[in-house]
Amino acid sequence: MRKLVVEVDMAACCGAGRCAATEPRVFDQDPNNGTVVLLDPEPAPPLHESVMLCETLCPCGAISVTPVSSS
Secondary structure, eight states: OEEEEEEEOTTTOOOOOHHHHHOTTTEEEOTTTOOEEESOSSOOGGGHHHHHHHHHHOTTOOEEEEEEEOO
């Protein structure tokens, strides 16, 4: 089974909110400053496509998604 590990660079986040709008089950925004809040660093396989889209859509490059093979 393949899994994804999601990481966010808080210092790089510009608060555009595309991630939270695209996949609110994995990302949210801090109500005080609008920066990303990572809700699920290892999302379930049905969310993989949308999480990878979030990485692409992030205008600041603050999201990184790494595929990891599990045994």
